[in-house]
Amino acid sequence: MVNFEASINAIKAFLPDKLQHPRVGIVCGSGLSGLADEFKDIVIVPYKEIPGFASSTVPGHKSAFAFGLLGNGEGVPVVAMLGRFHPYEGHSLSSVVYPIRVMAKLGVKDIIITNAAGSLNPAIPVGTSKFFVVVQDHLALPNLTGMNPLLGPQTSFDLPRFLPLSDAYSPSLRRLAFLAAHRLQLKDSALAEGVYAWVSGPSYETPAEGRFLRQAGADVVGMSTIPEVLAAKEEGLNVMVLSLVTNFVVIPDTYRSIKDEVKAELAGKKVELPVAQVVSHEEVLTIGKEKAGVLMKIVENIVDSL
Numbered sequence: 001m002v003n004f005e006a007s008i009n010a011i012k013a014f015l016p017d018k019l020q021h022p023r024v025g026i027v028c029g030s031g032l033s034g035l036a037d038e039f040k041d042i043v044i045v046p047y048k049e050i051p052g053f054a055s056s057t058v059p060g061h062k063s064a065f066a067f068g069l070l071g072n073g074e075g076v077p078v079v080a081m082l083g084r085f086h087p088y089e090g091h092s093l094s095s096v097v098y099p100i101r102v103m104a105k106l107g108v109k110d111i112i113i114t115n116a117a118g119s120l121n122p123a124i125p126v127g128t129s130k131f132f133v134v135v136q137d138h139l140a141l142p143n144l145t146g147m148n149p150l151l152g153p154q155t156s157f158d159l160p161r162f163l164p165l166s167d168a169y170s171p172s173l174r175r176l177a178f179l180a181a182h183r184l185q186l187k188d189s190a191l192a193e194g195v196y197a198w199v200s201g202p203s204y205e206t207p208a209e210g211r212f213l214r215q216a217g218a219d220v221v222g223m224s225t226i227p228e229v230l231a232a233k234e235e236g237l238n239v240m241v242l243s244l245v246t247n248f249v250v251i252p253d254t255y256r257s258i259k260d261e262v263k264a265e266l267a268g269k270k271v272e273l274p275v276a277q278v279v280s281h282e283e284v285l286t287i288g289k290e291k292a293g294v295l296m297k298i299v300e301n302i303v304d305s306l
């Protein structure tokens, strides 16, 4: 049963006055909880201490809020989710987005949502270039087919019943991300812009699914974020999403035909069956840890400019 008042009272009991009204919310994706390392006067509030909260079961996701001050001078009061909930863990969509609604009720106005994602676009490779994508739009097959976090009775009649999403990703926050990259003297190629496809997971994409999503217009694909974006928009927050590209989704242009290989084998040729590259969550976490520092600097710079 949703009880925002109980959740908020439990959280506020942990917080000194200066952290009671966070202005910016941050959601840390897989391996990215290091984003909170720069907070001053940090206070950790474990999810298990908050009525109404689930707990994350995914490696690389802690289960706590970090409250603190971020940026120059006195700093801006912020709150970060160190770990999020994914529907594939068995959490309901309303549990997945509950922390977002709580952050909005605590006073958050701008939210920066991060994730680890696979690239579908050859112009966005993994590695030294194009490692972050500022999301400009999304493609969410689950939302279109009945797995939408806004389905069901409205949590408040102050919220819109039919949420427009043509402006889901705040142009002014996206602008700040590119200005931050410039200020930090990142290579132009470090930050790309693109469309995030949300899939339920937990399986990674087959080559045919990867090709389908690419042809449908997606640049990166992941298993989170979009339910959070919808709830944040419904709550009236300004939303920005930053994806860390951790791997390339395998999308061969052509399949090698096993039938042809067998014909060649029967004709006496030595054949080797194709071995596809596979992605693993360990690889996702390794890249996350490597790049968390840069992401932290970008986020800090954005917060400074608000």
Ligand SMILES: O=P(O)(O)O[C@@H]1C[C@H](O)[C@@H](CO)O1
Pocket (backbone or CB within 6 Å): 028, 029, 030, 058, 084, 086, 114, 115, 116, 117, 201, 222, 223, 224, 225, 280, 281, 284
């Ligand atoms: O929570 P995020 O979206 O950062 O985590 C990604 C998607 C899956 O949860 C996991 C797959 O490796 O990483």
Ligand SMILES: Nc1nc2[nH]cnc2c(=O)[nH]1
Pocket (backbone or CB within 6 Å): 116, 117, 118, 119, 199, 201, 203, 204, 205, 221, 222, 223, 246, 247, 248, 249, 279, 284
């Ligand atoms: N669906 C999906 N999620 C990811 N998260 C990190 N990499 C990937 C990926 O390749 N596919």
